[in-house]
Amino acid sequence: MRLFGKLFIIFLLFAVGPAMGLGWLAFINGRDFITRQATNHLVSTNLLKIAEFERWLDNNAANLEILAEFLDLQGGLAAAVPVHDMQDPQHQAYHQKITEKFLQPFMNQSGFFELFIMRAADGVILLSTDPRHEGKYRENRRFFQKGKTATFIENVYYSMALQEPAMTIATPVKDQKGDTIAVLAGRLNLKDLSEIISRSSGLISSENTYLVNKFKFFITEPKFGQGFALKKSVFTQGVIMALQHFEGTGFYADYRGIPVIGAYKWIPAWELCIITEIDQAEALAPIYLLRKKLLMIGTAIISICLAAGWILARMFIRPIRKLMEATRGMGQGRLSFKTDIFSRDEIGDLARAFENMAERLEATLVSRTDLQKEVVERKQIEAKLVRTLDELKRSNQDLQQFAYTASHDLQEPLRMISSYSQLLAERYQDRLDDKAHKYIHYAVDGAVRMQALINDLLAYARVNARTKDFSAVDSQAVLGTALGNLRAAIQESGALVTNDELPMVMADAVQLTQVFQNLIGNSIKYRGKNPPRIHISAQQEGQNQCFSVADNGIGMDMQYKDKVFAVFQRLHTREEYPGTGIGLALCKRIVERHGGEIWFESEQGRGATFYFTLRGVEGLNADINLGEQNREGKLSIETH
């Protein structure tokens, strides 16, 4: 989770947690209080209703007893009892007298809706306020059997005669002697009872009190529903508890399936349950209201906390986010920035330290960038150089190739010129005059000279064209070869050639021979009047060996130090000293090819010393030895 989210949730928890906790406590307390109040009300209602119920029964029973006494006092009944023939005029007279004078007036001001008198002997109804029932027998009814001895209240039962539930009170009627002659019974109007039981204070609209018999059937009409008495049975928790003779309260669903708070009580005297219930919805309405208010307050608190938490989290996060953005910028190379954080707290310090760091990093990076730029430039130049060099090499090679080819191909026609000129001179010797011979001689001489020139040029060109790889060469032995080649000239000139011990060098042995041969040859050629003395030595200069060829010849002016090394450049005429003028150019070219230099020191008439450098073998000794060993190894293998 992002830091913002975490901070936000923490703020929220700190703010909302206690608010919810307090709300919950308040709610629980309120609920307990209201529930206790409701159950107390229900329990007391039950007690009141029981008292009312019993008072209602007792009052009616007492009234009936008074009527029975009254009937007896009048004495009329005793005479009527034995007769009982509805057709008998005497009976009719009694009937009229008793019903009109006693029963009817009494009934009108009591809770009974039918009064009837049964003969004690057989239970036949002698007279009734409802004449239809007269003549019927009630001998097996409990109200008759029990009512013969004392006042009896028959619990609620279904009266077939009335086709509805009834309660009947019966009381004995005694004659003057105290014998029971009849039973006076009255049927109670259960609508009255229902009214008494279900009448509520009106403060709570869902308050519902009703009686249930031991068979779980309604006895009185409950507030919600009609025609339930003895027709509907009820299996709610309250009824079941009451039937087990428990008294208490509970939360359960009532006969309609609606959640109620109910108080139940068993009335042992009447074997009835009394139940008072109120809908939870109504009873708990104040709680719901409280809950609603708490929820609203809670919601408000949460909203405020949400906003506050959001703002606070933002306040904390914004500088961090800015720093983060700056860091990201740095990652992408943007080093000059301002975080715009001016706070004096730790985050402010961090931001400033960060800015500092960025600044210094930028400085470092700038110098580095310059260096990089330079490197790039140099590389570019180098590449250009290499390119130029390559071009140069190529053109040089082309040139060499051209020179080589040219000089090689030129020799053939030249040979033909000199051959045929000589053939002309020999064959027509007789017919040619001296002048012609002279011209032919010039032509041949020119051709020979040109041949020499071309040969030299070819040699010069060959320096680079036909080369062998460098190898370790004993310069002493090379000098020997050169001197061997010059033997005739040395003997003829009487030159004295001396040398120091010469080193091993990395060179093309053939070319090195040419260098010695040319330099020594020049020393002999340009000798003074004295016999030439030539000394060859070598001196180590770092990795290089610097050779010198010193003579006592005619020497030359140092102003020609460059000219003498140019191709076909000569300081003397051909007549004075023969030659093509390519020797030193060749030497220079060879030495330079070996990576060395060539120069001279001289004075007119005082001899000259030519120097040239070659790469020594010291640094490569190990390699050479190794190479020789290998060669030997190879040889030994071949021998086998």
Next chain:
Amino acid sequence: MKRATKVSIGLCFILTFIAACGEKLPKAPLEKTTLQLKWQHQSQFAGFYLAQEEGYYTAENLAVEFIEGGPGIDPAQVVGTGQADFGVVAPEDVLIKQSEGQDVTAIATIYQHSAVVFATLENSGIIRPKDFKGKTIAALGDGSMRDFELRLRVLLRKTGLDMTMIQLVPYDPDYKGFYDGKVDVTPAYLSGGVAKMRRKGCKLNLIWPDDYGIHFYSDVLIVSRKLLEEHSDRVVRFVRASLQGWRAAVSDPDKAVQVTMKYARIRNPDLQTDMMQALIPLVHTGEAQIGWMTAEAWQHMYDIMENQGLLSAPLPELTKVYSTRFLETIYGAKGQ
């Protein structure tokens, strides 16, 4: 801690497994049994239909088949000969069958009071049994209608009349003679014929023998002695489920009628509702549990039958006639 968790998880698995096994165990097949009804399908038997349709029988592991009654069918005979396990009959039939040596026993009474009344037209002036003298009464019948005639005999004797003083003609379940005025008095069931006649628009006086010291049960549930002795467990389950059905019917007559309509021959829900309303007070009086029987009531019925000479042989004791032990098993010894 960890170990405890593991153990409890293991236990959960085992318990779940056991529970799963328990569910998968095949239930014992339902026991088949038959109930011979007293008459054609109508609200009169609503409690049994409810027990069937609400699954009370199935819950008791019973598969009950109803056998309809009707003219010419003697339900007590059917049960007595073992063609049906249970039957709904008049209590008189039980006493008569016993006196004739057939072993059928009442195990519960569906109607606490007799539903038999004698109906007269309101303006006929016939309002008491005494008024029957010289009148035409359509109470002659046999089989399931025999109780009409028997009841009439008793009522007449109780009133001081006898059969010679009236004109007895055969009972007609369609009440044609009664409507035409050829018949003055017709017996009928409160929960049957009376409702039918009232539906036809007849204003009736009802003379209820119960008001004249003749207290009979009506529609008692019987079982053959053999089944009672050999399969008393099945009897308990059948009675329990049936009475549960009756309690449901009394509690919710509308639903009872609804269920009855699935069976009823007369497909008139209003009529069936009237019947239902009429029978509820007979089934549930508010004085005893549904189905409850007392020794006094049986003694009273026997005495009347005996006195009238309606039994072929006197019964020295009534223990074979009825048995309250199933009711006691279901409701407790005192029926509460």
